[in-house]
Each structure stands twice: as C-alpha cells, then as structure tokens.
Amino acid sequence: MKHPVDVHVGKRIRHRRWMVGMTQQQLGDLVGIKFQQIQKYETGMNRVSASRLWDIAHAMKVSIGFFFEGLDADVRDAAMADIDAPKEKGDLMVDREAQELVRSYYSIPEEQRRRLFDLARVLSDVA
The missing domain is CATH 1.10.260.40 (lambda repressor-like DNA-binding domains)
Incomplete structure (x- = not known):
C-alpha cells in the first residue's frame, strides 16, 4: 500500500x-x-x-x-x-489546463505578472 x-x-x-x-x-x-x-x-x-x-x-x-x-x-x-x-474535481494541480496556466503565468516578466495577478484578483472578487 x-x-x-x-x-x-x-x-x-x-x-x-x-x-x-x-x-x-x-x-x-x-x-x-x-x-x-x-x-x-x-x-x-x-x-x-x-x-x-x-x-x-x-x-x-x-x-x-x-x-x-x-x-x-x-x-x-x-x-x-x-x-x-479518483481525484476530486477540486484538485487543481491534476487539471492540465491549470498546470499550463501556472506555467505560462511564471514565464511572464515579474512586473507584468504582478499586474496580471492584481487583475485576476479584482475579477475574481467581482464573480
């Protein structure tokens, strides 16, 4: 086991x-x-x-x-x-799309990444 x-x-x-x-x-x-x-x-x-x-x-x-x-x-x-x-739907790191999103996110230059993060936070607060 x-x-x-x-x-x-x-x-x-x-x-x-x-x-x-x-x-x-x-x-x-x-x-x-x-x-x-x-x-x-x-x-x-x-x-x-x-x-x-x-x-x-x-x-x-x-x-x-x-x-x-x-x-x-x-x-x-x-x-x-x-x-x-089987993994629950809530396990994001199993989701290929989430993994690709995180990988892409970290390939963005830091200053732009911070702005994107702030935008995502604002959009998620609205939802």
Missing part, C-alpha cells in the same frame, strides 16, 4: 518537473537513474531516499522543503479516503 507521504512527495516531484518543462528522462539523466524510476517516485510506488530527494531538488533548483509543502492537508485527506480513489 502506498504511504500518503510518498504519494505527496511524488506529486510534488511531478508538479515541479512539469513546471520547469522537464521530461522524466531529463530528470533521470540529471540524477543518474532511469526514467522508469522517476515514474515510480511520482506515483508513490517507490519511496524516494533522502539522498535521491536531495539530488532531485538540486536538479530542479528547489529546496528539499518544496516537496513537503502542503503535506499536512494531503495526509489528513488520505486518512479519510482511499489514496487510489
């Missing part, structure tokens, strides 16, 4: 990899493992050792803590439901 922490860390690896536009093959090459192992990490099938997580964080230019952000909520939700159950 998959452990909720392994599933969460795997999701965060997949999320970050996708956000930086990296393939499983590319990440595997950077850390010296096969892409199939990256797949297993991302699904939570295999646990990521501390040293491997260190290598992955370095390759994707994030701190180790990135992979544990939001963990408390995921562990609580997993305890209340089956981990392998």
Whole structure:
C-alpha cells in the first residue's frame, strides 16, 4: 500500500518537473537513474531516499522543503479516503489546463505578472 507521504512527495516531484518543462528522462539523466524510476517516485510506488530527494531538488533548483509543502492537508485527506480513489474535481494541480496556466503565468516578466495577478484578483472578487 502506498504511504500518503510518498504519494505527496511524488506529486510534488511531478508538479515541479512539469513546471520547469522537464521530461522524466531529463530528470533521470540529471540524477543518474532511469526514467522508469522517476515514474515510480511520482506515483508513490517507490519511496524516494533522502539522498535521491536531495539530488532531485538540486536538479530542479528547489529546496528539499518544496516537496513537503502542503503535506499536512494531503495526509489528513488520505486518512479519510482511499489514496487510489479518483481525484476530486477540486484538485487543481491534476487539471492540465491549470498546470499550463501556472506555467505560462511564471514565464511572464515579474512586473507584468504582478499586474496580471492584481487583475485576476479584482475579477475574481467581482464573480
């Protein structure tokens, strides 16, 4: 059975990899493992050792803590439901459109991105 922490860390690896536009093959090459192992990490099938997580964080230019952000909520939700159950509609990071929107957003220069963020906030307050 998959452990909720392994599933969460795997999701965060997949999320970050996708956000930086990296393939499983590319990440595997950077850390010296096969892409199939990256797949297993991302699904939570295999646990990521501390040293491997260190290598992955370095390759994707994030701190180790990135992979544990939001963990408390995921562990609580997993305890209340089956981990392998289909994702709820509210899980935005599963939605490809949301992922593409976030990736595009972060490719915008910072000053313009701040203005876009303010606009989105105003529009969402109106709705």
